[in-house]
Amino acid sequence: MSHILAGAPLPGPGSSLDIDPPSVVVAVGAHPDDIEFHCGATLARWSARGAVVHLVICTDGSKGTWDPDADTAEVAQLRTAEATDAAAALGATGEVVLLGAVDGELARAVPDLHDPLVATLRRLMPDVVVGHDPWRRYRLHPDHRAAGFLTVDACVAARDPHFVPHLGTAHRPEWLLLFEADEPDHVEVAGEEAMAVKVTALLAHRSQWRSTMLIDDPDQDGGQERFATGVLDAAREVGGAVGQGFGESFRRLGL
Numbered sequence: 059m060s061h062i063l064a065g066a067p068l069p070g071p072g073s074s075l076d077i078d079p080p081s082v083v084v085a086v087g088a089h090p091d092d093i094e095f096h097c098g099a100t101l102a103r104w105s106a107r108g109a110v111v112h113l114v115i116c117t118d119g120s121k122g123t124w125d126p127d128a129d130t131a132e133v134a135q136l137r138t139a140e141a142t143d144a145a146a147a148l149g150a151t152g153e154v155v156l157l158g159a160v161d162g163e164l165a166r167a168v169p170d171l172h173d174p175l176v177a178t179l180r181r182l183m184p185d186v187v188v189g190h191d192p193w194r195r196y197r198l199h200p201d202h203r204a205a206g207f208l209t210v211d212a213c214v215a216a217r218d219p220h221f222v223p224h225l226g227t228a229h230r231p232e233w234l235l236l237f238e239a240d241e242p243d244h245v246e247v248a249g250e251e252a253m254a255v256k257v258t259a260l261l262a263h264r265s266q267w268r269s270t271m272l273i274d275d276p277d278q279d280g281g282q283e284r285f286a287t288g289v290l291d292a293a294r295e296v297g298g299a300v301g302q303g304f305g306e307s308f309r310r311l312g313l
């Protein structure tokens with residue numbers, strides 16, 4: 059599959075494996091479905107072990123369609139419902155926080171979203187924050203870059219008591235794990251069960267079947283199976299690079 063997971067830089071053989079399972083996680087994605095693509099198996103596994111997983115989605119996903127006649131407000135509404143279904147499929151018991159920027163225009167909204175994300179991090183008090191790597195070279199989609207910088211900067215502000223002191227008590231997460239990383243150095247190993255949950259959660263984004271997941275005619279042509287095989291193959295490639303089965307790769311930063 060897919061342009062989304064194929065061709066990503068692979069972790070080196072010296073990469074670290076599996077942080078201690080966290081109690082509280084905040085995952086930040088540019089669009090509905092980014093989180094599931096890049097860390098769905100990891101979040102499923104942590105959720106199954108009792109972690110409270112919160113999802114923050116920066117944009118409304120309103121441009122996620124190939125239909126030039128689509129009503130973008132309707133697309134946004136549909137994608138919000140799908141994001142909620144996907145979070146349930148992951149087993150995420152925390153909040154789904156929608157920051158509400160217009161799809162494709164996140165960079166313009168970042169100055170206004172910094173404080174809300176800092177306040178969210180201080181309120182939810184995650185041990186681990188997961189988000190886009192803003193330093194991924196030659197990445198085209200501006201929202202992924204913008205979401206990455208938003209997340210990194212909000213983590214720094216959330217941990218330091220003299221940053222935005224009116225936004226609550228400072229909170230320092232232990233780890234920031236950046237997905238779609240330019241130079242991944244950490245892998246979370248995934249079992250078959252977590253991979254199955256990842257695929258189910260991704261398929262909850264039904265509006266993306268055709269455009270992102272290349273599932274043309276879901277009832278007729280085995281498209282779902284092909285998509286699932288592509289997701290498993292990509293995770294097997296990541297896991298294989300570090301002598302494991304399935305995996306999801308990250309750049310691991312201590313906060």
Ligand SMILES: [Zn+2]
Pocket residue numbers: 088089092202
């Ligand atoms: Zn995206």
